[in-house]
Amino acid sequence: MMGATTAEISIPNGNKYEQPTGLFINGEFVASSDGKTAEVENPGNGNIVCSVHLASIEDINTAVEAAEDAFFKRWATISGKAKGEYLSKIADLIVKYSDQLADLEAIESGKPKDTNAIFDVLHSADVFRYYAGKAVTAQSGKTIESELSKFTYTVYEPYGVCAAIIAWNFPMSTFAWKVAACLAAGNTMVVKTSELTPLSALFMCKIFQEADLPAGVINVTCGLGSVAGVRLSEHEKVQKISFTGSTGVGKLIQESAAKSNLKYCTLECGGKSPLVIYEDADLEQAVKWAAFGIFFNKGEICTASSRIYVQESVYDKFLTMYKDHVEEAYVQGEQFATGVNVGPTVCKAQQEKILAYIESAKQEGGRIITGGKIPSYTNKNGYYLEPTIIADCNQDMKVVREEIFGPVVTVSKFTSDEEAIKLSNDSEYGLAAYLFTKDLVRSQNYIRKVQSGQVFVNFTFAADFRLPFGGYKMSGNGRELGDEGLSAFQQVKAVHINLTGKL
16 A cells, blocks of 8 residues: 555565554654655565655655754753663664564665674664763763853753764664764754665664654654755754765765755765785785675675785785685675575665676776676576675776775785885775784884774774774765764853853
């Protein structure tokens, strides 16, 4: 039915669920005002899972009004301790329903459930629990000594109504990063999910209901970027927007925010992260981490270690070890199959885009070490692509310069420390950088000179909710997670009191 806001869905592992499919506005699931829907596809086999409602401009306006009403009447009036109790309850419920949430994340995004999706879900619970603690004192400031005749201090206050636009590659964790910090800081929010991966976020709304979160504090909409995303970035009552996605879309959001009401933007955009392996590195461990850094989550990670630079003296040895390890350890298949750790890409368009990048690498002189094609042993209706290693790359190649967002890695060689840093910085992006060496002085030199918001030494991507996450250059601005993630949803007020009242 066009107006139905739930659907029974079947998971390939035999589980069945009553899945919310409506827009979640003011504490209730509702149909879209214009009746428009979108089909959610299982990228593992091409089957339609269900259809969800797509938010219209009118729906976004309604959601913003609900968030504003909730901010002034329900959320701003309760203590930080009470806010923290809600967030803690949500964290517990995520754990309670973690198996179902992992099923949903797997079926909508293509992540293998047991080796990928479940970790995203449990990480999300940790994020809510972390910000539950932060909520208690979120609006505390500090006193600042100035003049004896004055009492001066600061307070941290919420923006009010905020918006979030989340990506399809980590639908649970990007949702948690934004929502938990936003609520802890005292704001209310309207979320726009990707139309490709809305199911886990919509199920989270059932958790909000079970946690008795006040109506309108969180409103979740699935919608097209050209409609719902644009309206949120332009809306005069939205005071802050948090976005995760491509650099191109991030630019459009910042432009819309500036043209409307100068709303504050946190933009977590693209990446093309370098991984440098020096000749003194533990090569066996470097091989394992280098594979994990690009092939975990099928390479659909903005911090993926997608361009590897290996010191010339160990280049050939590394390639041999790397190829052998990837072919042995990275098993591709459907999301619910036992032992699989590389699932399908999220959709047909993404698969075709990645294949075009691989073809360009061949034309430009890249050498395919392994992979590079659609595997013959997977479901022919799914969107699979073999883990691919391209060797002998140079900085002018398209696959080295552009974000591929798939299970494809480039490998190049370097000679000196200076060249490694120069190659690492030769990118418009600066989200993460990775370094493998046993030399402490060398690592410190690299850390201070690389243009990156995050640096990992002797391991690859492991987002820690206690540390800030964000990038330099075209990778965006602002930070998520940690104390910085909380302050991104706050504005500071300076208070000056003249104790004498005299001029």
